[in-house]
Amino acid sequence: MKDDRRLINYFSSPLGTVTLESDGDVLTGLKFEERDGPPRPDESPELSVFAQTKRWLEVYFSGEIPDFTPPLRIDSTPFCKRVCEILLTIPYGQTETYGAIAKTVARERGIPRMAAQAVGSAVHRNPIAIIVPCHRVVGAGGALVGYGGGLGRKSALLEIEKKGRGAHLGPL
16 A cells, blocks of 8 residues: 655665665665765665665676565556566666567557657656666667666666676676
């Protein structure tokens, strides 16, 4: 059941401070802070979900593939939730285009086509960055476009995964 509490905690990543949000039970938000500067003090108690999320982020930023997912919930429209579900299927170290996701959703809905821009809008509204890997979505031809945390961070996240994937799979 949805709880209206908004509990906040922070994680200091190599790419800047990350804000974690929870209702007390599950992760409901994860985003890069807009401002630079020293990390903010945590505003909420150290919940289990915050500890799990920080552990996931530590593993991820170390270049390893996390083998667990903290409990999370996407509070959004059915369309945005479906797009986020698709994002969760994009394998670590790989990318998918907005257009390919649009084709998948159109096929599921039984419609002839859907605009990649509609998917882009839904991806932009993803409330749980990194774990729900919106950074793995690229433009046509692999162009790095659109990322709420900034294109520099998107590129850095993809590079972490490229290096981590190589470490796990051996030479490609």
